[in-house]
Amino acid sequence: MGKNHLSQNIKKLRLFKHMSQQEFSSLFDVKRGTLGSYEEGRAEPKLEFLIKLAEYFKLKIDDIVRSDLTVNKIANFNPPKENTTLPQEISTELEKIHSRIGALELLIKRTRNNE
Numbered sequence: 001m002g003k004n005h006l007s008q009n010i011k012k013l014r015l016f017k018h019m020s021q022q023e024f025s026s027l028f029d030v031k032r033g034t035l036g037s038y039e040e041g042r043a044e045p046k047l048e049f050l051i052k053l054a055e056y057f058k059l060k061i062d063d064i065v066r067s068d069l070t071v072n073k074i075a076n077f078n079p080p081k082e083n084t085t086l087p088q089e090i091s092t093e094l095e096k097i098h099s100r101i102g103a104l105e106l107l108i109k110r111t112r113n114n115e
Helices: 002-016 021-027 032-040 047-057 061-066 088-113
Strands: none
Touching: 002 032, 002 047, 002 061, 002 088, 021 032, 047 061
């Protein structure tokens, strides 16, 4: 159940930062092969690794383990509520950013489907 999301989410988090497995594993003090095992679902990460991951990305461990993380969630992007009025410049920039995030999510889905 959560294992599938967990392995996919670990890989998504690494790709979000445009890091190789070696760079990402060094950042979180695990071996590259261990990280590969986590991403492939062949091994489950230790709690210490999950805590470091959650703190670094400012996410809840539960979200990393149980949900299908989106780029918006990883980036901690919360669009303004509908009834909030923003200056036009800010609103336009937010629309551009949201569009780019959507494109990144699509790219991640396509990459995942090609694996």
